[in-house]
Amino acid sequence: MNVRRLIPAAALAGAVALGATTLTACAGAGAAGGGADGKLDVMASFYPLQFLAERIGKDHVKVATLTKPGVEPHDLEITPKQTGLLGEADVVLYLKSLQPAVDKAVAQSGVKNVVDAATLTPLEVHGTSGHDHGADADHPEEGHGDEHGHSHGEAAEDPHVWLDPVKYAEVAKGVGAALEKADPGHAADYRKNTEELVARLTALNTEFEDGLKNTATRTFITTHAAFGYLAERYGLDQEGISGVDPESEPSPARMKDLQAVAKKENVSTVFFETLASDKTAKSLASDTGLKTDVLDPLEGITDKSQGADYFEVMRSNLKNLQKALGTK
Structure with a gap:
């Protein structure tokens, strides 16, 4: 059985309230962006966050992603043009530590409305083995990280929270709160869509529980x-x-x-x-x-x-x- 070790992270309640983000509401009740179509421009770092933004934002948002289909997210390289697009987005959704190039681009973009999904649910330690999460005397090399900053057994945070429907639902709630904050005029719709998505994720969790x-x-x-x-x-x-x-x-x-x-x-x-x-x-x-x-x-x-x-x-x-x- 896996051994769970919680890593100190921003408290979930504070994260959902977006205390750890710098989200700001725009003046008025409309969308935060100045797009001609009046939609909130959302830039997601990769598919799981793109999916949440599309399902929660629906017709009120225009969602783009930095990681194109078929590209391995861990190895993503960001172009100067993409960094520029980040700065033009109303909301940026990313997961810190998953894609080092994105972390750097977000820091350089100057964008104000940033949501780090890693603050929306507690992260844990998972090594290469379900039985032993750390390097041992026989195989010390398993405790070494790689060039991307990821660890192969040492005490490092695992970013793959979306593969647990329960934790993914927690991230969804945080993303919903972010969109409400950035676009208060459509807050009721974002809240309703979030609740519907969370209900579907809860049902998916039950399917896995029963099926396994x-x-x-x-x-x-x-x-x-x-x-x-x-x-x-x-x-x-x-x-x-x-x-x-x-x-x-x-x-x-x-x-x-x-x-x-x-x-x-x-x-x-x-x-x-x-x-x-x-x-x-x-x-x-x-x-x-x-x-x-x-x-x-x-x-x-x-x-x-x-x-x-x-x-x-x-x-x-x-x-x-x-x-x-x-x-x-």
Whole structure:
């Protein structure tokens, strides 16, 4: 079972109230922006925040994203033009620490209405393994970070909160509050849309709880260790081949450990994702006689995604987990 360690973060109540942001309301009851269409211009750093803005803002917002479909978010590079567009947005939504280039661009843009999703729900520590979240004497290399500032086992905050529907709902509430603050004239609509979205996420959580209640094994192996929150929520053990950055290379010792875990825990499947290479997953699967399948971290939607939006892909993830874990 995963060991949960909470990281001190801004209190949720204060975050939802946006005490940690610099949001300011515009004069009057209309949208904060000066767009010709009268819509609130929202810039989201990547898909999960884009999805929230679109679902909560609906017809009152115009949403753009810095991370185009098919681009691996962790490796995103920001152009000067994109930095300029950031400064023109009425509201910027990003998740600090997930994309270092975005963190830097936001700091340089001078934009005032910024919402850091990492302040809207408490972050936790999740290493590459559901059984051991820290480096040990036998494999000290697993405690090292990578060039993106991510950790492969050391005490670092895991940013992948959107893969837990409960925590994603908390972020949704904060985004809704941000839009209300920036565009008070449509506050009632944003509030209603937020409540509807949170209700759907609550229902999705129930689907996962019921669907993963009885399984033959509780352990799954994935290339990208992005599913710590999901595993914690539903009593599963995530064994990540790499760390929270999908491009990091596992050590030979880590691969050997995973072969032992697969045998001991009756693991049937090695999961890979659509936006990163499946080479390592297929190598491990070949060495251990396991199958491969997709577990999508939902950092972007492409024509290869197993669904057209967050809810569809999450339900595909659930079905793939049920198959791999041996739902009874």
